[in-house]
Amino acid sequence: MAIRSLAYIRVESPDLDAWRSFGTDIVGAMLVPGGDDEVLLRVDDRPWRIRIEKGETNRYICAGLEYPSEAEFKDGLAKLDAAGISYTEGSYAEAKARHVNGFVTCKDPSGNLLELVWGNIADGTPFISPQGISRFVTGEMGMGHVVLPATNFDATYAFYTELLGFGDSDEMRIHVPGGPEKGLGMKFLHASGPRHHTVAIAEFPAPSGLIHTMLEVATLDEVGLALDRALAAGTHLSSTLGKHTNDKMVSFYIRTPGGFDLEYGYGGMQTHDWSVVTPTTTIKEDLWGHKWDFGQ
Numbered sequence: 001m002a003i004r005s006l007a008y009i010r011v012e013s014p015d016l017d018a019w020r021s022f023g024t025d026i027v028g029a030m031l032v033p034g035g036d037d038e039v040l041l042r043v044d045d046r047p048w049r050i051r052i053e054k055g056e057t058n059r060y061i062c063a064g065l066e067y068p069s070e071a072e073f074k075d076g077l078a079k080l081d082a083a084g085i086s087y088t089e090g091s092y093a094e095a096k097a098r099h100v101n102g103f104v105t106c107k108d109p110s111g112n113l114l115e116l117v118w119g120n121i122a123d124g125t126p127f128i129s130p131q132g133i134s135r136f137v138t139g140e141m142g143m144g145h146v147v148l149p150a151t152n153f154d155a156t157y158a159f160y161t162e163l164l165g166f167g168d169s170d171e172m173r174i175h176v177p178g179g180p181e182k183g184l185g186m187k188f189l190h191a192s193g194p195r196h197h198t199v200a201i202a203e204f205p206a207p208s209g210l211i212h213t214m215l216e217v218a219t220l221d222e223v224g225l226a227l228d229r230a231l232a233a234g235t236h237l238s239s240t241l242g243k244h245t246n247d248k249m250v251s252f253y254i255r256t257p258g259g260f261d262l263e264y265g266y267g268g269m270q271t272h273d274w275s276v277v278t279p280t281t282t283i284k285e286d287l288w289g290h291k292w293d294f295g296q
């Protein structure tokens with residue numbers, strides 16, 4: 001009855017060309033043929049993991065969160081029903097366009113739009129990176145993670161843990177000048193798969209709708225090469241290279257054309273038996289590095 005992984009994200013943008021070049025030249029994702037009003041980016045054997053849809057605003061639309069089976073999907077919907085959370089069932093055509101067998105849309109208590117999905121329509125096309133990336137680390141761990149704004153923090157935490165089946169991996173309190181004495185909360189939540197966190201929620205707003213999403217590559221060199229490509233292209237570096245204390249990810253952050261950040265990392269912690277894990281509270285966010293520049 002628990003979400004296993006992040007299936008995909010959807011983004012809106014008036015500038016599909018900016019996303020095309022960001023996705024292929026910087027990220028190293030593969031451009032997939034799609035309609036004139038969309039850009040589809042592939043990073044593994046799924047038809048796409050990031051869909052950018054032509055629209056008026058640069059913004060994040062939603063995340064697709066994946067149940068491992070139809071039975072668990074149905075159990076999940078029963079939990080939403082019991083809690084009085086409303087959702088809308090996607091049509092056959094909409095599901096096909098998301099390469100899933102079925103899905104519903106709903107909102108978490110902070111207003112973040114979600115698509116809860118099950119199944120995978122495979123198209124049998126191999127992933128070939130235009131930047132020579134060997135592979136992105138996905139599989140049973142899904143696309144990566146999303147860090148969502150959650151100003152209605154406690155109810156949002158309860159929604160992900162009690163209704164969607166997420167568990168605690170780590171908690172942080174972020175102390176900012178003029179902010180609350182106890183700091184602003186961040187909860188890092190694991191799905192049933194091995195990734196350290198598939199969703200994190202943060203007690204602060206994000207104008208683009210998303211704080212960041214994360215893609216993981218298989219080697220440190222591929223992180224360094226992506227950093228070189230971003231710097232050469234003049235992409236805004238939101239954070240220098242660093243290593244997180246909680247998930248041990250070595251990563252940097254760049255600003256996407258959508259206004260949110262992309263964490264590009266390597267070496268994230270994996271846990272195959274969550275029953276033996278004691279959640280941590282991190283009081284120093286990074287082992288080293290990760291100097292932030294939120295400007296621009």
Ligand SMILES: [Fe+2]
Pocket residue numbers: 145147212213214263
């Ligand atoms: Fe992250």
